[in-house]
């Protein structure tokens with residue numbers, strides 16, 4: 001702040017040191033692994049004794065889906081305010097956001113038609129919430145392709161099982177943790193398990209692994225796989241005109257259940273022979289982690305078959321294999337052979 005005194009001298013009025021250091025809010029909340037920014041903000045508000053809706057005003061925002069919008073775009077003044085009051089680093093903030101995610105086209109929309117069979121913006125696994133020391137909402141629960149929990153082998157939910165309303169913690173006016181329904185107060189951790197057949201959970205996990213892998217390699221950007229996934233309701237013959245991201249989680253689970261009993265050509269066929277090969281491999285193994293485990297086992301067996309003098313240490317770590325895949329995908333020679341229908345080995 002600058003003032004001019006009677007003698008015409010310019011005086012800078014500086015903030016007092018005590019004021020600067022006391023900017024921090026009383027309780028600092030640590031972001032959890034894979035937590036959404038909105039989820040962290042709701043926990044931060046609660047821990048400091050403010051309900052989420054009035055907390056929006058603290059951040060200089062209007063009510064509505066303020067926190068869900070921040071997951072996608074964080075204005076500089078809100079970022080500065082959060083950094084000043086919590087000490088959180090820009091890297092940690094950006095790790096909780098979906099702004100730069102290659103999976104953005106597969107996010108559930110923030111708008112909802114309000115119909116029973118339409119999508120809501122966020123899903124949850126009741127068992128994950130129940131087992132969390134700090135119940136929080138994961139980034140992958142925002143994705144239309146994610147309909148199951150790989151840990152608990154069950155389907156996700158997108159509504160309160162008691163009153164059928166969507167998750168709206170951003171609108172909470174009372175001091176209640178975010179895993180309680182804001183309309184009826186139901187504890188979402190107590191929701192029953194959504195049954196899903198093992199082949200459907202497996203297919204869903206494979207689809208997620210394929211997307212994540214192609215997001216890393218950059219091939220997801222071409223949009224071909226994304227468009228195919230968004231057409232899953234039509235491929236499954238369940239909802240011919242609907243886009244995947246417009247359907248409720250239970251409708252999307254039905255699509256995956258039906259596709260789990262069908263050939264996977266709709267997913268694997270691709271003019272990029274390498275992408276097709278990796279998709280088939282992931283589907284055959286039942287996911288990326290099992291595929292890597294198979295490669296590691298094969299290398300280990302090969303090692304034991306060799307004479308002791310020629311043994312080499314197996315190096316089939318996930319990061320190494322992913323790195324090799326990325327290099328192969330980026331290899332200009334492969335791009336030249338890509339349209340020649342040549343067979344590539346993994």
Ligand SMILES: [Zn+2]
Nearest residue numbers: 125128149152
């Ligand atoms: Zn779970």
Ligand SMILES: [Zn+2]
Nearest residue numbers: 160163181184
């Ligand atoms: Zn409810």
